[in-house]
Amino acid sequence: MNDQIQQAAPAANTQPEVHDQTEEHNEKVFTPLVRQFLDYLKLERHFSDYTIRSYGADLVQFGQFLAGMIGHPNDPPPAVPPSPEEIDRRKLACEPLTVREFLTYLYGQNYSKSTTARKLATLRSFYKFLMRRGLISVNPLSTIRTPKQEKRLPKCLDVEQVQKLLDTPGDGDILSARDKAILEVLYSSGIRVSELVELDMSDLDLQEGVLRVRGKGRRDRLAPIGSQAIRALQKYFEYRAAQSGGQPLTGRVFLNKHGGPLSTRSVRRKLDKYLAIAGLDPGISPHTLRHSFATHLLNNGADLRSVQELLGHQSISTTQIYTHLTTARMKEVYDSAHPRAASPTVPLQGGQPQQDQSQPKYYPAKAG
Structure with missing residues (x-):
């Protein structure tokens, strides 16, 4: 397995992934596995550059968490950041509990549910990629549920x-x-x-x-x-x-x-x-x-x-x-389509509906 990681590593990637602890769109140095995954998204899946940058930023953050650089307030960060190869080994050995701890960290940083769900989707895609490449035998995301998101209607101009x-x-x-x-x-x-x-x-x-x-x-x-x-x-x-x-x-x-x-x-x-x-x-x-x-x-x-x-x-x-339609539009559709929508409201006399004398009385059929 380690040989596979070494083969995927570009020669230029000699700096650890954790050099940048922010999510700014600065140029990042990715670990070998992350670079291999991003190349797959670009060359085989034809993802847009924007989407690839977002996936890369999410995986850099996850790598920082695994390296102990973020998300561990009770433990000081290591004096010497782990190497890119070491971070990849930790990704390959990742367990569901580690992913849950990462999600807890995201919640503590006040990320929205939609952003957390996107980061989780990145990890799902990454670990499916590792499964297909035969680098792992168990997907640590298989038991992790995506947080339920608020249903928000898109903003719209009239x-x-x-x-x-x-x-x-x-x-x-x-x-x-x-x-x-x-x-x-x-x-x-x-x-x-x-x-x-x-x-x-x-x-x-x-x-x-x-x-x-x-x-x-x-x-x-x-x-x-x-x-x-x-x-x-x-x-x-x-x-x-x-x-x-x-x-x-x-x-x-x-x-x-x-x-x-x-x-x-x-x-x-x-x-x-x-x-x-x-x-x-x-x-x-x-x-x-x-x-x-x-x-x-x-x-x-x-x-x-x-x-x-x-x-x-x-x-x-x-x-x-x-x-989603405006209330006025829904009412317009209802009024034009429903056979009873245009009927006038029957006034009440003494709390009882007034019988329309022009129509024959209606007697419900007996059950039987």
């Missing part, structure tokens, strides 16, 4: 709020036109912000009004966009063409002010800016526009299966969270 947000950037210069196009495309197509920043010019067919989107797991799909989003893109491209001296536009669709690819974090900062200008909830994120896209489609009669395809969800159960 149509008027969306309109107010989309009108905020304007298009008086290239950066304003770019930001307006970003917001229009996010709401018009419902794509993820990570999918938006990876759009290339070759992915756009404005004549047909569709985008080719590379989704999770490298699954491509076509996403339609509306006329207002198309006009916003065309205006932005006019500015870009003027800057390039009429040269054909290539590369990424959305560029930063230096001409490089725009990052997801930059999109979030731009959104925060326009939320403040428009006086809208500062807690709104780019993903809120995706929630709003799905909710407004359903509110206007789209079927769940179509919304699933548009969102790029692999399972329709993921899409069902968007089936």
Whole structure:
């Protein structure tokens, strides 16, 4: 088994995993097994870079716990951190009790149930990987239950709020036109912000009004966009063409002010800016526009299966969270669909319902 670990180790990984005790997105040096697992996620499972970074951060934290660097208040951390190979040996020897102690540590650090569940999911995937590689014979996660999470409805903007947000950037210069196009495309197509920043010019067919989107797991799909989003893109491209001296536009669709690819974090900062200008909830994120896209489609009669395809969800159960409707919409559907909904309320006289004289009396059938 140790030979297998040594074979998986890149030569450059000579520093212990525990050098960084925070969950900041700094560059981390992973242990051999963690590096092997992350390579598997990237090369075989085609996970996104963001997801791989999250898995890596979770496993670094778990390695720090196993190394005694965090989560053991009664024991001082070791003077010399364990080597990466030693941390991997502890992972291979991990027992359910150790995992439960790690979860106790997370609870003590006030992690939310959703974050704890995500970290637990990372460990499940990691130990399944080790099982498939024959490095362990018993999965220490097999008896660990995922904590029950609160069911929260996704935050959603109403149509008027969306309109107010989309009108905020304007298009008086290239950066304003770019930001307006970003917001229009996010709401018009419902794509993820990570999918938006990876759009290339070759992915756009404005004549047909569709985008080719590379989704999770490298699954491509076509996403339609509306006329207002198309006009916003065309205006932005006019500015870009003027800057390039009429040269054909290539590369990424959305560029930063230096001409490089725009990052997801930059999109979030731009959104925060326009939320403040428009006086809208500062807690709104780019993903809120995706929630709003799905909710407004359903509110206007789209079927769940179509919304699933548009969102790029692999399972329709993921899409069902968007089936929450406003009270007014539910009442409207009820009033139009239920055969008794439009009947007037029967007034009471002396505590008894008034008999409608125009209708024959109703006598219930005898049981028999």
